Amino acid sequence: MLAKQLRQAYIDFFKRHGHAQIDSAPLVPENDPTVLFTTAGMHPLVPFLLGAKHPAGTRLVDYQKCVRTGDIDEVGDTTHLTFFEMLGNWSLGDYFKEEAIAMSHEFLTKELGIDPELLWVSCFAGDEDAPRDEEAAAIWMKQGIPAERIVFLGKEHNWWGPAGQTGPCGPDTEMFIELDKPSCGPDCGVACNCGKYVEIWNDVFMQYNKTENGTFEPLAQKNVDTGMGLERVTAVLQGKASCFETEIFSGLLQKLAEISGVEDPGATRSGRIVVEHMRAATFLMGDGVRPANVDQAYVLRRLIRRAIREARKLGVSEPFTPVLADVVVAEYGDVYTELAKNRDDILKSLADEEAQFAGALERGTREFCKLVDSFPAHVERKVISGRKAFYLYETFGFPLELTIEMAAEREFTVDTKGYEKAYAKHQQLSRAGAEQKFKGGLADSSDTTAALHTATHLLHAALRKILGGHVGQAGSNITADRLRFDFTHPAKVTAEERSQVQGLVNEAIQRDLPISFDEMSLEEARGSGAIALFDQKYGEKVRVYSIGDVSREVCGGPHAERTGALGAFRITKEESSSRGVRRIKAVLE
Numbered sequence: 001m002l003a004k005q006l007r008q009a010y011i012d013f014f015k016r017h018g019h020a021q022i023d024s025a026p027l028v029p030e031n032d033p034t035v036l037f038t039t040a041g042m043h044p045l046v047p048f049l050l051g052a053k054h055p056a057g058t059r060l061v062d063y064q065k066c067v068r069t070g071d072i073d074e075v076g077d078t079t080h081l082t083f084f085e086m087l088g089n090w091s092l093g094d095y096f097k098e099e100a101i102a103m104s105h106e107f108l109t110k111e112l113g114i115d116p117e118l119l120w121v122s123c124f125a126g127d128e129d130a131p132r133d134e135e136a137a138a139i140w141m142k143q144g145i146p147a148e149r150i151v152f153l154g155k156e157h158n159w160w161g162p163a164g165q166t167g168p169c170g171p172d173t174e175m176f177i178e179l180d181k182p183s184c185g186p187d188c189g190v191a192c193n194c195g196k197y198v199e200i201w202n203d204v205f206m207q208y209n210k211t212e213n214g215t216f217e218p219l220a221q222k223n224v225d226t227g228m229g230l231e232r233v234t235a236v237l238q239g240k241a242s243c244f245e246t247e248i249f250s251g252l253l254q255k256l257a258e259i260s261g262v263e264d265p266g267a268t269r270s271g272r273i274v275v276e277h278m279r280a281a282t283f284l285m286g287d288g289v290r291p292a293n294v295d296q297a298y299v300l301r302r303l304i305r306r307a308i309r310e311a312r313k314l315g316v317s318e319p320f321t322p323v324l325a326d327v328v329v330a331e332y333g334d335v336y337t338e339l340a341k342n343r344d345d346i347l348k349s350l351a352d353e354e355a356q357f358a359g360a361l362e363r364g365t366r367e368f369c370k371l372v373d374s375f376p377a378h379v380e381r382k383v384i385s386g387r388k389a390f391y392l393y394e395t396f397g398f399p400l401e402l403t404i405e406m407a408a409e410r411e412f413t414v415d416t417k418g419y420e421k422a423y424a425k426h427q428q429l430s431r432a433g434a435e436q437k438f439k440g441g442l443a444d445s446s447d448t449t450a451a452l453h454t455a456t457h458l459l460h461a462a463l464r465k466i467l468g469g470h471v472g473q474a475g476s477n478i479t480a481d482r483l484r485f486d487f488t489h490p491a492k493v494t495a496e497e498r499s500q501v502q503g504l505v506n507e508a509i510q511r512d513l514p515i516s517f518d519e520m521s522l523e524e525a526r527g528s529g530a531i532a533l534f535d536q537k538y539g540e541k542v543r544v545y546s547i548g549d550v551s552r553e554v555c556g557g558p559h560a561e562r563t564g565a566l567g568a569f570r571i572t573k574e575e576s577s578s579r580g581v582r583r584i585k586a587v588l589e
Contacts, residue, residue: 003234003248006112007063007335010087010228013107014061019089022062024336026287028296028475036296037067041088042204042225047558048092049168049206049223055519055541058094063087063230065283065336069299075276076269076310078242082303083280085230093221097136100203100224104175105143108201112237118178120190120197121145124159124171125152129216130208133158133171140173151190160204160225166212168219172204177236198236201228249275251327259323260314270310277307278321282328285346286339288474290578291353295477297578304350305357309399319354322347357397364396368403372410382411386418393419394426450558451566451588452483454515454547455505458563459485459586460531461551462504466497473531474581482572482587489582493574502586505569512564513548520544525554 011021025044027037038044041064048054064086074080091100108114121140126132137150152158161169176190176197184194206223208216231243240246244253244266252275253266265271281303284296291301304321311320325346333340371392375382384407392398404414456476463471467489475486493501519541525532530544532554542554547563560566567588577583 003230003246004335006234006237007085007087007230009111010107011061011063013111014059014089014103017059017103019059019061020056022056022060024062024064027065027067027284028287028289036299037069038064039066039068040064041066041086041227042090044556045090045092045225046167047556049090049225051093051221052556052558054092055543058092059090060092061089067280067284067299072302076273078244078272081231081243081276081280083276083283087228087230087233089224089226091224093223096207096222096224097203097205098139100205100226101136101139101173102143104201104203104226105140105145108175112233114177114237116144119145120149120151120176120178122151122153122158122174122176122190124173125154127155129155130171133173133205136171136173136205153191157191160202161206162210166210168206168208168223169210169216170205170207170219172202174199174203175201179236198232200233200236202226244272244275249279251331252279252324255324255327256311256314259318259320260311260316262314265314268314270313273310274307274314275324277303277310278324279328281307281321281350282325282339282346283332283336285325285349286329286336286342288342290349290581292578294577301353304353305397308354308357309397309402313401319351321350321354325350360396361398364392364398365406367396368392368398368406372407372412375412382413384412384414386415386420386422389414389416389419390422390426393423447560447565448588449478451560452478453557454560454563455566455569455586455588456483456485457545457547457551457553457555457559458505458508458566458569459483459501459584460487460553461508461547462501463487463489463584464531465504466500467493474577482585484583484585486577486581486583488580490580492576493582493584498571498574502569502571508547508550509563509566509569511548512562513550514562515545515547515559517543517545517559522554528552530554 015021025038029038029043041062042049045054045060054060065083066086067083069082071080072082075082108119109116123136123140124130124133132152137152140150141147158172158174159169160172161167174190176199179196179198181196183196184192188194188196190197190199204225206225207219209219210216231248234246234248235241235243238246243249249266253271256265256271256274257263262268262271265274281300284300289296289300291297291304307321326343329339329343329346333343339346371384371388372382384403389400389403392403393400400414400416400419404416407414456478460471460473470488472488473485474488477484520528522542525542525544528544530552532542543556544552545555545559546552569586569588571584571586573585575583
């Protein structure tokens, strides 16, 4: 089954079972600071999993674009991806284990035609927090899966969540296909990574709430959250060893072959990195992310520059990133219309970034030459330290392989072990910083988070009043400590303008305005004067939140009940985010 057919078959199946289709959310989550990107279909739905009513109802289905960068250095093998599509369906307090498992079994065996004899499942083995999930196992046996193909595993395999320190969580059941290949030994099973058993679907049963003291309490609203990776399932159904051998990447690899002259770039690690990273970069740029040195923009820059470096290994010396991005737009633009809409800007931004990186490599070459020229002529053992090699990589994007190659030309060697040590230290510090920066978050659904989110509405309204109606939201990130709001504006906000904006927000807070919402169609929201990212996809019905006579916006996030609960609003920083986009950070005190 082709990927596009699989995507549509999934949607059609669950719509027949009473699910409403919702659109894919942007890759940059508005209200979840626990991650830089939308990493799963459930992230945009956290408020509804916590009990808020979704405008589309209690049964939902979608295909969600996702980005995960935790394994970015592993990309290049045949399995890891940074960008992928997740097929998902949800029950928000509606059906639970019995119906979810029955539908999963029906879709796999009837719709996809998978031989039931090849299906294995795993269930939660139980621990001090929650009992063994005998219920799920019994339901699977009712579907015809024999007990010998049902495996019980611990939390590391069969438990999801919470997304933050607290919140919804619960056991899950995973589905595997047994491939026709030898086992890795007597202990081979669904929990090992030898490749004989491939996980294709996961049903999460959110039936507990983890509290601040670490206990697990039963949830009043029990939910089902499922996830099926489009790329992985496509490869399995087509009998391919990896998704790089499917039509998902065939167009990109064919174009890369034309550009590089390499007959089969998909057979090389460099070729796989190039096409994977360029697909991910194009989708990020379709959602408005542009290369820079912080947060999502930094990850995007890293993806683009890594693709450029790997393309050099294939012999590509001319600009190529816009060419590959155009392939992505052509192949996905009918499904993800934001790609087609932003095509020209995506291609131009890529061309600019590629030219800028070429300049960085040129400066890095000059720095390299200065470094080797500084060595005294009488030194016999000429070694570039790992620290210096890493400096060239971190500052100029110089890959280690290029440093080694140029060093050899000058009869130098490179301390590769020292480089790896410096690189590992850098990763450790970056990871620690990210964990500190994004700890906590919306998953906790605290009053503080709701208040900060409400404050972004007031800030948006104030910016439009002081700076002009051209101001629009370009991004938002909220932690338990502060809000961050990106907006379109061509110039730095002056001290006077900043003071006026802050004053308007505090005036609205002091008025203790009521906050209410109405559900309506997008066209009705537009006609009512509500502010929204109208080029973004929404469902058939949206929520329009009104804050007195100050703000009226389409939104799905958590809100305070009155502005008086917010406290004092203070802008802590105003800076550039990217070209034409400014960023404000603020706190409530």
